[in-house]
Amino acid sequence: FMQEDNDLEGDSKPHNLWANGCVYFCKVCKEMSFDDYSEFFKHLKIHRINGLLAYKKKYGNPYSVLNYIECKICSEKVLQDYNKISAHLRKNHKKIQREFVLRRVCRNTMYSHS
DSSP, X not given: OHHHHHTOTTOOOHHHHHHOOOEEEOTTTSSOXXXXXXXXXXXXHHTTOOSHXXXXXXXXXXXXXXXXXXXXXXXXXXXXXXXXXXXXXXXXXXXXXXXXXXXXXXXXXXXXXX
């Protein structure tokens, strides 16, 4: 379901807004912030930076706001980012249907670390 989810640019569905609970700040521009990892990743390409690891090596941590959720299935701490939550669910909970997860698992149980 990731391809379908990636097509939801500008989507204002509550689960998409809730799931992006981190803010990524571009230290190259010193003016751009993103609440979506995918958008931040695309932005890095403008600066010819190939991925988050390369960015961190040169500029340090990109997070200006860092939040975690607790997975209600396995209690693992997961970065509150739609892509990271989706990856966790695909990797660890393949048999769980997306709608169930969006209604039951994605609750506002957060651990904030700013």
